[in-house]
Amino acid sequence: MKARARSGNGDSRLSVRxxxxxxxxxxxxRPPSAFFVFMEGFRKEYKExxxxxxxxxxxxxxxxxxxxxxSDAEKAPFVAKAEKLKAEYTKKMDTYNNKPAGGxxxxxxxxxxxxxxxxxxxxxxxxxx
Numbered sequence: 001m002k003a004r005a006r007s008g009n010g011d012s013r014l015s016v017r018x019x020x021x022x023x024x025x026x027x028x029x030r031p032p033s034a035f036f037v038f039m040e041g042f043r044k045e046y047k048e049x050x051x052x053x054x055x056x057x058x059x060x061x062x063x064x065x066x067x068x069x070x071s072d073a074e075k076a077p078f079v080a081k082a083e084k085l086k087a088e089y090t091k092k093m094d095t096y097n098n099k100p101a102g103g104x105x106x107x108x109x110x111x112x113x114x115x116x117x118x119x120x121x122x123x124x125x126x127x128x129x
Contacts, residue, residue, distance in 0.1 A: 028092040031085035034078040039063050
C-alpha cells in the first residue's frame with residue numbers, strides 16, 4: 001500500500017513536467033562532422049557496388065570501418081569541407097542570434113525614431129487647428 005502511495009506522488013511530479021520546448025524553424029541546422037561529409041559520398045558508392053544491400057546498419061558499419069582505416073591525408077578533404085561548413089554555420093548563427101527580438105515586424109516601417117514619429121503627430125494636430 002505504501003509503495004503505491006509513493007508511486008502516486010512520483011506520477012504527480014511527472015504530470016507537472018512540461019513537454020519539450022518548441023524548436024525554432026528559422027534556426028540554422030548544425031553542420032555535419034568530417035565523418036558525415038565522408039559518409040554522404042560513401043553511401044552512394046556503396047549502393048552502386050552493392051545494390052542488394054538495403055540495411056542502413058551494414059552501410060554504416062562499412063563506412064565506419066573504411067573511415068578508421070583511412071590516413072589523415074585521405075581524411076583531409078572531408079575535414080576541410082566540414083570546417084568550411086562549420087564556418088558558414090557560425091556566420092548564420094551570429095546573424096540568427098543578433099536579429100531583433102520581435103523579428104521583421106519589430107524592425108519598423110521606417111528609419112525614424114519614436115520621438116520623431118511623435119513630433120510629427122503633434123505637428124499635424126497643431127497644423128489642423
